[in-house]
Amino acid sequence: MITLDVTDLAIMRATQAGLPLTPKPYQQIAGQLGLTAEEVMTRMTAMQEHGIIRRIGAVPNHYKLGYRYNGMTVWNVPDEIIDELGQKVGQLDFVSHCYHRPRHLPEWPYNLFAMVHGKSQEEVDNQIQQIAELLDGCVQGYDVLYSTKILKKTGFRSR
Amino acid sequence: MVSFLARGHTKQVYKRMLTPLHKQLLNDFQRDFPLSSRPYQDIAITLGVSEDKVLSALTELYDNNFISRIGPIIPPNHIGVSTLAAMAVPEQQLQAVADKISAYPEVNHNYEREHTFNLWFVAIASDAGHLQAVLDAIELETGYKTMSMPLLNDFFIDLGFKLDLHNA
Numbered sequence: 651m652i653t654l655d656v657t658d659l660a661i662m663r664a665t666q667a668g669l670p671l672t673p674k675p676y677q678q679i680a681g682q683l684g685l686t687a688e689e690v691m692t693r694m695t696a697m698q699e700h701g702i703i704r705r706i707g708a709v710p711n712h713y714k715l716g717y718r719y720n721g722m723t724v725w726n727v728p729d730e731i732i733d734e735l736g737q738k739v740g741q742l743d744f745v746s747h748c749y750h751r752p753r754h755l756p757e758w759p760y761n762l763f764a765m766v767h768g769k770s771q772e773e774v775d776n777q778i779q780q781i782a783e784l785l786d787g788c789v790q791g792y793d794v795l796y797s798t799k800i801l802k803k804t805g806f807r808s809r
Numbered sequence: 810m811v812s813f814l815a816r817g818h819t820k821q822v823y824k825r826m827l828t829p830l831h832k833q834l835l836n837d838f839q840r841d842f843p844l845s846s847r848p849y850q851d852i853a854i855t856l857g858v859s860e861d862k863v864l865s866a867l868t869e870l871y872d873n874n875f876i877s878r879i880g881p882i883i884p885p886n887h888i889g890v891s892t893l894a895a896m897a898v899p900e901q902q903l904q905a906v907a908d909k910i911s912a913y914p915e916v917n918h919n920y921e922r923e924h925t926f927n928l929w930f931v932a933i934a935s936d937a938g939h940l941q942a943v944l945d946a947i948e949l950e951t952g953y954k955t956m957s958m959p960l961l962n963d964f965f966i967d968l969g970f971k972l973d974l975h976n977a
Contacts, residue, residue, distance in 0.1 A: 654888065662888060668878030671864055671871070673847055691844045694881065698844075702888070703881040705840035708867075714874050715835070715972055722922065722929075733962065740964030743971055749885075750962035751893065758895075758926070758956060769973070795922040795929075 654702065657685070658693055665694075712746075717767040719774040719796070723781060724760035726753075726791040732762055738784050739764050744777045759791055826873065830858060830866045832974045835875065842879060885960050890940050891933040892959040895926035896951075903928060906951045915943045926956065 654662075660683050669675040676694075677687040697703045712720065727735050732750050739762065740748035747765040764781060768774035778794060833856055843851040849867070850860040870876045885891050898906045903921060910930055911919050919930040934940035944955045 659888070662881065662883070665880045666878075668871075668880045669842075669848075671849075671868055673849060673860060673864070675848060676844070676846065687846055691846075695844055697881070702883065704884045706842040706844065706881045707839040708835060708842070708870075708879045709877045709882065710835055710839065710972060711874050711877050712972075715974070717972075733964075736962060736964035745965070748964040749960050750964070751958035752961060754956050754958070758958075763893075793924070795924045795926075797920045797922050797929075 654697070657683070657689075658697060658702075661685075661690055661693055662697075712767050716769050719768045719771055721766050721768075721774050721778070722795045722797070723764045723766055723778055724793050724795065725762040725764070725781075725785060725789055726759045727762050727785060727788050728790075729761065731788060735785055735788060736762055739781055742777075742780065742784070744768070745781075760793065826869065827875075827974060828866070830856065830862065831870060831875070834863070834866055834870065835974065836972050838879075884963060889933045889935050890937050890959075891931060892940060892944075892957045893929065893931055894944060894947075894955045894957045896928040896953045896955055897925050898928050898951075898953055900927070906953065909950055910947055913943060913947065915940070 661679065664679050664682055670678045672678055674687065676690045680687045680690045683690070694703060694706070698706065736748055736750055739745060742764075744766055745764045746767055747763070749763045750761060751763055753759055753761050766774055766777045766781075768777060774794075782789065782792070834852075838852060842848060845851050847860070849863045853860045853863045856863070867876075867879065871878075896906070907919055907921070907928060910916055910928070913932070915932045915934050916930050917933060919928070921927055922929050932940060932943050934943055944957055948955055
């Protein structure tokens with residue numbers, strides 16, 4: 651991984667609220683930071699090549715677009731094969747995030763997290779069923795947690 | 810009843826608002842947004858419309874909160890250290906506790922979920938020590954334990970999320 655310098659971090663901070671909707675957005679960002687547009691674009695390209703930036707694009711608000719059923723599915727699968735299982739689940743097109751996280755026994759036995767999004771309960775139930783089939787025989791338990799309220803949501807922040 | 814009707818009406822307005830251009834902008838530019846001096850013009854050329862049309866369509870998507878932003882998406886833990894934390898808080902105290910947590914600048918997402926662990930948030934800090942200090946401070950201030958679940962591995966190949974906008 652490359653080390654980001656203060657200029658890279660300043661660019662990331664300046665773009666996290668979104669690129670301005672003006673014909674030359676990178677130039678506007680550059681102007682705020684005392685850089686040239688070329689320098690901003692070159693640094694962003696480098697950060698993308700090194701995986702610091704995963705992608706550049708529009709971030710849709712799923713909920714507002716009709717995806718009212720957003721479930722965090724959590725699974726208890728053996729640690730020895732979680733990488734293999736996680737890869738499979740992460741490839742499903744209705745899964746927006748898929749992570750291995752630590753268990754907290756005894757109250758939290760789940761180690762594989764996959765976020766699913768659907769327009770109806772039925773659609774989400776079907777997605778959960780598909781994950782269960784994919785993990786066939788490896789699941790020692792699972793749960794689905796629906797978000798009932800968004801209490802705070804902002805972009806990335808770095809201090 | 811009145812508010813129900815009013816909401817139904819609003820929904821219809823939104824539905825009519827999503828033009829083919831809106832839908833293309835929503836689905837085709839979740840990745841590979843151009844890194845060029847005139848990115849909106851490049852998109853306009855790709856879609857065969859004017860730059861003004863692209864900018865005004867994106868403004869409409871922003872104004873109606875159909876997109877939260879256009880910009881770089883960063884995988885977790887590439888800048889700073891983050892964790893997903895959960896708390897079990899009595900229902901009647903949930904909002905008050907959530908407000909205290911949301912006040913921390915290190916906390917970005919904060920959700921209520923239907924579970925014994927009913928409060929979930931993501932905290933990000935410059936280093937592990939600072940992150941732990943934030944969790945400790947939250948426990949001290951709220952009086953409830955945090956269950957921290959930092960990322961161990963990320964399995965997702967993030968190419969954006971294919972939206973079904975047929976009825977949108």
